[in-house]
Amino acid sequence: MPHHLFWEDVNVGTEVTPLQKVATTQMLVRFAGASGDFNPAHYEDSFGRAAGQNRAFVHGQLKRAWLVHLMVNWLGGDPGALKKLSCRFRAVDWPRLMKTMYEPQEGETWACRGKVTKKYEEGGKRLVECDIWVENGKGEKTTTGTAVAELPSRAV
Amino acid sequence: MTFEEVKAKFLGMTSPPEVLDVEKGSAKRYAVAVDDLNPLYLDEEYARSTKYGVTLAPPGFFGWPVKQPGPMLPQLVKDVMDALHEAGFPDILDGGSDFEFLIPVRAGDTLVATRKVADMSSRGGSGGRQMAFSVIESTFTNQNGQLAVRLRQTLIALTPAPKS
Numbered sequence: 001m002p003h004h005l006f007w008e009d010v011n012v013g014t015e016v017t018p019l020q021k022v023a024t025t026q027m028l029v030r031f032a033g034a035s036g037d038f039n040p041a042h043y044e045d046s047f048g049r050a051a052g053q054n055r056a057f058v059h060g061q062l063k064r065a066w067l068v069h070l071m072v073n074w075l076g077g078d079p080g081a082l083k084k085l086s087c088r089f090r091a092v093d094w095p096r097l098m099k100t101m102y103e104p105q106e107g108e109t110w111a112c113r114g115k116v117t118k119k120y121e122e123g124g125k126r127l128v129e130c131d132i133w134v135e136n137g138k139g140e141k142t143t144t145g146t147a148v149a150e151l152p153s154r155a156v
Numbered sequence: 157m158t159f160e161e162v163k164a165k166f167l168g169m170t171s172p173p174e175v176l177d178v179e180k181g182s183a184k185r186y187a188v189a190v191d192d193l194n195p196l197y198l199d200e201e202y203a204r205s206t207k208y209g210v211t212l213a214p215p216g217f218f219g220w221p222v223k224q225p226g227p228m229l230p231q232l233v234k235d236v237m238d239a240l241h242e243a244g245f246p247d248i249l250d251g252g253s254d255f256e257f258l259i260p261v262r263a264g265d266t267l268v269a270t271r272k273v274a275d276m277s278s279r280g281g282s283g284g285r286q287m288a289f290s291v292i293e294s295t296f297t298n299q300n301g302q303l304a305v306r307l308r309q310t311l312i313a314l315t316p317a318p319k320s
Contacts, residue, residue, distance in 0.1 A: 088252035
């Protein structure tokens with residue numbers, strides 16, 4: 001069973017357990033197929049250039065999906081505890097190329113992070129609001145957002 | 157067509173309902189593509205031991221149609237983008253998403269999505285490019301008539317970059 005995160009364990013300022021991600025060209029192909037987003041800007045360099053980039057770039061919606069993963073992982077693996085998630089795409093990211101069929105080349109690693117900004121009760125629910133973001137290898141926030149989650153109490 | 161004409165035509169327009177099947181295998185493939193190996197998305201035996209009973213779709217999976225027949229974009233969104241292209245805004249950026257998850261979406265659910273052009277505005281952006289913002293509001297209702305998800309998506313259309 002996954003762990004549980006309880007209302008009593010969380011305060012304003014508590015860190016959301018960070019999650020590392022590596023975007024690869026292979027992940028972008030998989031995500032295109034799985035999500036239905038076949039914009040060539042995510043697999044053809046010439047389209048990436050047309051959008052003002054030097055090569056094909058990471059789907060914004062993939063980074064949004066990473067932030068969902070960040071939150072649900074922190075919530076003990078319960079997707080039903082995640083009530084709201086918003087995000088904005090601040091900068092473009094480029095995937096690592098593949099070294100073998102299974103492994104990426106050396107390169108950038110992304111970190112999904114967050115922090116509790118508000119802890120409150122509403123309509124009988126115990127809720128926390130968090131700032132969440134994706135950082136690129138240079139520590140720049142390329143996607144930022146907020147999330148609201150409902151937490152169980154130890155007392156109940 | 158000018159931006160104002162596009163706005164006059166599309167603002168407030170709603171789409172006919174779209175039926176989206178949340179196929180078990182599609183939900184799993186999406187989780188694997190994101191590298192999110194939560195057993196609630198992938199392991200039916202594990203899911204049976206939880207309050208959900210069946211595997212779930214990762215929150216946000218239904219944002220892009222699960223198995224969109226025909227065009228990649230919802231028709232209403234495509235129509236707005238095509239009209240903006242014609243109005244001189246050919247480049248499209250994803251301006252972000254706001255999801256509200258009311259109840260979990262289970263593998264095997266059938267969702268009905270409806271979409272509405274909730275807002276359209278235009279202003280000057282960086283580098284001398286004009287920006288047009290379109291806000292699309294979608295609701296996803298499951299086969300039991302329960303509202304499962306609300307989504308606001310912002311699409312940014314840009315005029316071409318000035319030649320330097």
